[in-house]
Amino acid sequence: MPSRLFHRLAATLFFIAASALWNSAIAQLGTKTTGQGTSVVTTPYVRAELLAHAPQGVAPGQPLWLGLQITHQPEWHTYWKNPGDSGLPTDLAWTLPAGLDAGEIAWPLPKKIPIGTLANYGYEGTVLLPVPVTVASTFAPGPLAKDATIKLRASWLVCRKECIPEEGEFTLQLPIKSTTALNGAAFDSAAKALPQPVLAGTNGVVPDSQAQIADGNVLNVSVQGLPVALRGKTLDLFPETAEVIDNSAQWKQAWNGSVWTAQIPLSAQRSASPSLMPVVLAEQAAPGHGTGPDTRTGYRAELKVLGTWPQGASLAAVSPALEAALKANAAQAGSAATPAGGSGASSLTLTAALLGALLGGLILNLMPCVFPVLAIKVVGFTQHAQDRRAHRISGIAYTAGVVLSFIALGALMLGLRAAGEAVGWGFQLQSPTVVASLAALFTLIALNLAGVFEFGHFLPSSVASLQARHPVADSFLTGVLAVAVASPCTAPFMGASMGLTATLPAPQALAVFAALGMGLALPYLAASFVPAVARALPRPGAWMDTFRKLMVFPMLATVVWLVWVLGQQSGIDGAGALLILLVGLSLVVWALSLAGRARVWMATVSIAAMALLVWAFAPHVTNMPAAQAATSSPQVSATGWQPWAPGAAEQIAAGGRPVFVDFTAAWCVTCQYNKKTTLADANVVADLQTKNVALLRADWTRRDPAITAALASLGRNGVPVYVFYRPGKPPVVLTEVLSVDEVRATIAQL
Known part of the structure; x- marks a missing residue:
């Protein structure tokens, strides 16, 4: 059938779209460099550099x-030693020559960074985290040694509205005998930014500073x-002890001569009860995002806490999402460093992941997103029903296309993760460009099945006859097309297996993706080798043309779904723009199928019109309206659902209220x-309200x-994921x- 050749070309178009997504992802990575042998690591969010200052040599x-x-x-920040309501402090792990001993970070004065109802303490703009190093008397680099090799492994959490866990490895060759004062100005500025001890009084006596507990929930x-x-x-007051005060609360302060006083509420989730609480005081910073120099000077005081601490509320047993994100990131980095020959996971864990992926792939055949391609395969079954050898070869080729496509998609996802991108299963459908390309692809398939055009009408005969000469390639690319439409779906047993790939070495992770592909292709492969299936199929005849045209409607339904998905991403204007472009594409295809002079004139006009439509409407397809990005839909609020935010579920659960989180996507x-x-369901809704x-x-x-980080903390990397967070207990994943x-059984146990 000529339509088979089109399937081959359509699958090729999909990989062109996937290539465009890859190039876009690489472009987003900017100039990021990681690894050993460099003193600078650059990501899309920060530039981190290892510096040294040895005025008299080492x-x-x-x-x-x-x-x-x-x-x-701009607008991104990292965290102080006490990050506040969320976040994690930057961590430095040194590898130094014998005789050199690194101390603790001399933390510069932070800023208070409000984020919604939370308040964090951290840094914007440029900050240097200095570390004093003690050179022992036994330090002996050797008479020929000129440099000391300094190595650092650092991890930090960089946040704006979203948070990205990052890390880098740094290496610096530090001259031993010569002066290294090049970075002196930076370290001098960092020294001025260090909080100074509170000055002694005029009589030389250290001032009496204290914190008195009052009313059980206030520090005076x-x-x-x-x-x-x-x-x-x-x-501003910055407590060095975390999880004591309510960081975001408004509190009163006053001056009584030289004495500064304040009434500061305690945190409802307080987990520390120090008898001596060091704090840093500084003039409030000007609003902004680190655009100008910070000229504030901070002062450090150790407050004696008087009175009896009230019984503090224990924190939720669930770790904060941001901390889980960093741990997941570290786990990924550790798995990436595991030698290929190592196990990386127990054989039982890997076996369970392979079995889950195989079962998930089998069930994936029952998902609506796979129906259009499987329906087309029915025609292929019928065509080869009387040719057992061709039937088996077609099944093997289709299986190869499915398995290799899943491996390629998994390798792309793992590669993007290794490059620092936060992606999960189905990531390609998060790109409006890929969604629009698939909509165009299925529109072309529908037009071909409807008989609007045949490739033989406007392609050279040598090209149009490729299907007859290469039926194996046709079946292979049909398998590729099946993966293109099946990849957004997640079937039972798939979630845990896909999530485990984040912790496995690359070869084992790719084996899980291969098992998923084998599960999807297995029914067709088995049927290709079972004679009874071929005997049960009707013989080729006129019914095949009717069935072919019937398949137009599943294809058009797929197009409707893709346009709706793009509308969720780019708004109603984006969906409308895509529909206009699909109409223009259909006009071009119809014009090219004409004969004689009509084809020349109509094709010229339609192609020119299509070019104009692309110029005018293509930008609307990929743009996300600002209003849509900033606000949730009225329907969500009306049904009781609220937008998810990092740490929100844990914070609500810590307050004693159970939380249900629906990780979802339009595609x-x-x-x-x-x-x-x-x-x-009415019963489920009623139980949730009760x-x-x-x-x-x-x-x-x-x-x-x-969201990617939150999914990783739950052992998942795709949607759907449904989680109940319970006060003081681990989360339950459905x-x-x-x-x-x-769902009702889980609610009953809350």
Whole structure:
């Protein structure tokens, strides 16, 4: 059939779209460099550089400073030693020559960074984290040694509205005998940014500063001896001990002569009860995102805590999402460093992942997103029904196309992760460009099946006859097309297996993807080798033309779904623009199928019109309206669902209320099915309301690194994922295809 040749070309078009996605991802990575042998690591969000300062060379008794200088992109920040309500401090792990001993980070004065209802402490713009190094008297580099090799492995969490866990390895060759004062200005500035001890009083007595616990939930702070330059000004207080005060609360402060006082609420989730609480005080920073130099000076005081600490509320047993994200990132880095020959995971774990992927692939055949391609394969079955050898070869070729495509897609996902991108299963459908390309692809398939055009009408005969000469390639590319439409779906057993690939060495992870492909192709492969299947099929005849035209409607339904997905990503204007472009594409195809002079004139006009449509409407396809990005839909609020945010579920659960999180995406057919059935069931809704369950929806339709990190912390890398967070207990992850009984049984145990 001529349509088979079209399937081959259509699959090729899909890989062109996938290539475009790859190039886009590489472009987003910018100039990122990681690995050994460099003192600079650059990511899309920060530039980190290892610096050293040894004015008198590396020698016993002489000053030596090392430090990591981080330059943030506008509006991005990293964290102080106490990150506040969320986040993690930067961690430095040194590998130094014998005789050199690195101390703790001399943390510069931070800024208070409000984020919604939370408050964090951290750094914007450029900050240097200096570390003093002690040179022992036994330091003996050798008479021929000129340099000391300094190695650093650093990890940091960089955040804006989303958070990205990052890390880098740095190497610096530090001259031993010569002066290295090149970075002196940077370290001098860092020294000025260090909080200074509170000055002693005029009589030489250290001022009496203290914190008195009052009413069980307030600290009355009193600090004496602050410099005259600060008196009368509004101050910020940064506690070095985490999880004691309510960082985001508004609190009162006043000056009584040289004494500064404040009434600071305690945190409802307080987990520390120090008897001596060091704090840093500084004049409030000007609003902004690190655009100008920070001229503030900070002062450090150790407060004696008087009174009895109230019984603090214990934190939720669930780790904060941001901490889980960093641990997941470290786990990925560790697995990437595992030698290929190593196990990386126990054989039982790998076996379970392979079996789960195989079963998930089998069930994937029942998902609606795969129906259009499987329907076309029915025609292929019928055509080869009387040729057993051709039937088997076709099955093997189709299986090879499916398995190799899943391996290629998995390798692309693992490669993007290794390059620092936060992606998960189905990531290609998060690109409006890929969604639009697939919509165009299935529109062309529908036009071909409907008989609007045949390739033989406007291609050279040598090209048009490729299908007859290469039926194996045709079956192979049909398998590729099956993966193109099946990849957004997640079937039962798939979720855990796909999530485990993040912790496996690359060869084992690719084996899991291969098992998934084998599961998808297995029914067709088995049927190709079972004679009874061939005998049960009807003989080729006129019915095949009717069936071919009937298949137009599943293809058009797929196009409708893809246009709806793009509408979720780019708004109603984007969906409308795509529909206009699809109409223009259909006009071009119809014009090229004409004969004689009509073809010349109509093709010329239609191609020119299509070029104009692309110029006018293509930008709307890939643009996301600002209003849509900033606000949630009214329907979500009306049904009780609220947008998910990093740490929100853990924070609500810590307050004693259970939380249900729906990790979903518009392009996920299973997600939409569960949303319209189980999650809309009256009994389920009533049970959720009875238990006062907070409902959060994490929409992964477009790429969101924070959601990717949250999925990784749950051992998943694709959607759907449904999670109940319970106060003081680990989260409960439900199956991908929800049932009413399963959800209600879980709610009953809350």
